[in-house]
Amino acid sequence: MSINFFDSTYDPYIGYNNNRAIILNMLASKIYRGLSTKTGSAINASIAQINAAHISNGIPKILVILTDGGSADSVI
Numbered sequence: 638m639s640i641n642f643f644d645s646t647y648d649p650y651i652g653y654n655n656n657r658a659i660i661l662n663m664l665a666s667k668i669y670r671g672l673s674t675k676t677g678s679a680i681n682a683s684i685a686q687i688n689a690a691h692i693s694n695g696i697p698k699i700l701v702i703l704t705d706g707g708s709a710d711s712v713i
Contacts, residue, residue: 639686640664643679644672649686669705676708 640660642648680702687698 639683639690641679641683641686642667643675643682644670646672647678647682649682673709674704674706675710676702676704677710677712680712 639649640663680700683700687700692698
């Protein structure tokens with residue numbers, strides 16, 4: 638599992654080994670910076686990170702996107 642935050646800067650959180658308590662604590666402690674929403678850049682950076690991880694075939698690769706509003710860049 639990997640969680641990435643992206644507003645005006647890319648802020649990756651990687652390698653929590655599916656430990657629910659750590660993930661929930663990390664999400665709860667994340668400060669909302671209220672900067673520009675760049676969903677397209679976030680998607681591209683996350684996909685690049687997934688591809689670089691060389692995840693074995695047969696393991697699902699699922700990308701969930703949560704956003705605070707419309708994107709300031711292209712999401713195509």
